[in-house]
Amino acid sequence: MSNLSLAEAVKLKSVLAKRIHELEEEMDRVAFVEMEKGSKKPKQARSLSKVEEEIDDIRKDFRLLDKLMYQANFKNKVSFNGEELAIVEAIELATQLRAKARKFKEFGSSAKEDLQFGYGEGVPVIRKAMFDPEEYRVKAVEQERLANRLSNAINTKNYSIVLDFDSDKYF
Known part of the structure; x- marks a missing residue:
């Protein structure tokens, strides 16, 4: 398990937000299919539940990362103009x-x-x-x-x- 710097966390948070957006779009794509009535459902690479599972995992990591960043931003200090x-x-x-x-x-x-x-x-x-x-x-x-x-x-x-x-x- 590797840790990361707060600077890297800022970048990772952006990466996770983008990935969540991509997975939401994938949910829209796999949630519905167009097919002729009575024909067999087409095979999908991933099911809606698999995409939901992945997005839930990333959202959980996003929340944890967000919490750690807020804690670090509150706890740590910078010097500026004598303050x-x-x-x-x-x-x-x-x-x-x-x-x-x-x-x-x-x-x-x-x-x-x-x-x-x-x-x-x-x-x-x-x-x-x-x-x-x-x-x-x-x-x-x-x-x-x-x-x-x-x-x-x-x-x-x-x-x-x-x-x-x-x-x-x-x-």
């Missing part, structure tokens, strides 16, 4: 930093002042930024840099954490 954060919190912070960077990029790409068309009767209307777009462009770069640094710390930590999960039947 110790649980991995689960660090993942959320990285997501928030990326969202903040996206919003700041929008403001950073804005014009300081734009002439608006279709307003008023011959009176020019302008849309004026109440901030410095260049300042927000720089802030966006910094937020993205922080998010990348945090993501790298999370990834590094994920490779050092070993989960007690038998991955031999999948890898």
